[in-house]
Amino acid sequence: MPAPFAKRQAVVLAAMAVAAMTAPLAHAQQGAPTKEGAVKLAEGVVMYPSVKLSMGHDDNVRAVNTGAISSSVTVLAPQLKVEAQNKSGLYTLSYNGAYTSYNSLSTDNTNNHNLGATGAHEFSAPPRVRIVVASIDQPRGRR
Numbered sequence: 001m002p003a004p005f006a007k008r009q010a011v012v013l014a015a016m017a018v019a020a021m022t023a024p025l026a027h028a029q030q031g032a033p034t035k036e037g038a039v040k041l042a043e044g045v046v047m048y049p050s051v052k053l054s055m056g057h058d059d060n061v062r063a064v065n066t067g068a069i070s071s072s073v074t075v076l077a078p079q080l081k082v083e084a085q086n087k088s089g090l091y092t093l094s095y096n097g098a099y100t101s102y103n104s105l106s107t108d109n110t111n112n113h114n115l116g117a118t119g120a121h122e123f124s125a126p127p128r129v130r131i132v133v134a135s136i137d138q139p140r141g142r143r
Contacts, residue, residue: 041082048081061105071104089121113137 039047054075060068081094096114116134123129 044086045082045084048079048083050079052077052079058102061102061108069105071102073103074101075099076101088123089119091117091119093117 035048037048037050039049041047052075054077056073057070058073059070061071061073062069076097076099078097079095081092084091094114094116098110098112100110100112102108114134114136116132118133119129119131121129
């Protein structure tokens, strides 16, 4: 992993951890943004942070018929949604990450990132506008 990417990943993880700590712990453990875990940033601007940590074991990491490799697996899944609402529209930015780490097989570790933005704007006349933009970065494992 090149150094700049590793630094960027560390910054993203640190930022998501800090954001998740601002929400009540019980809501952060649910793994999905909730209204109860909301953090008001400004008038009409609300942030919904959450984080989910999963640990387990995979008996056949690469899903092969012969030569199966087993490994413990840890998945960190941070989420962050920011909503801005005013009298004419609702605008949303969201980030969902999934960082999967295999203890015995680091070549199959994955870092998945989903970034999205939506906007719904109502003009004073009947026409309405809805815009959706998304970026998905999901590298495939070595299967």
